[in-house]
Amino acid sequence: TQLLEQSPQFLSIQEGENLTVYCNSSSVFSSLQWYRQEPGEGPVLLVTVVTGGEVKKLKRLTFQFGDARKDSSLHITAAQPGDTGLYLCAGITGNQFYFGTGTSLTVIP
């Protein structure tokens, strides 16, 4: 059983469209991180959110941590082909990281 569920699992959109990826759990996390992974490489950190209700922006990417610190979302505005990749959320409890199931995003030019 996966502690963190991401949806959708796969997403294929046209360049310029907006999208939202969800990361949900029934568990509370002390913080949550979002990573992006390219084929053949390890994940690379995008952002860390710590406080319930926190919103962080990274250019066209907006990250939100749920008020109860159980869920998070990633919104991408005007997606570009360079946004293509696997997006992973990771919740942190104690000394352990729990990764989500991943969302594979393809942006078509």
Added chain:
Amino acid sequence: NAGVTQTPKFQVLKTGQSMTLQCAQDMNHEYMSWYRQDPGMGLRLIHYSVGAGITDQGEVPNGYNVSRSTTEDFPLRLLSAAPSQTSVYFCASSPWSNQPQHFGDGTRLSIL
């Protein structure tokens, strides 16, 4: 500027063989961890370490051993390889457990 280095990059084993996946970091990070990545399942934590001499189990520790004799190195041992251990293995490190993790490029392991 090496960061986290994993060796080998690819490996094919026969069922029952043993091997060690190597992981080294040059950032003086205290926290190191091993994950396996399988299709549709994200990354699952195998073992982690909060410092030299200290290791603990993650979500899926069975069939794997680790040790941490130095800050820099965190090898992962497969004692008797099974086909279910076919996966991509990632090592990561961070200054402390709740800090951003730096990942290696992975070891692609196939067990026949």
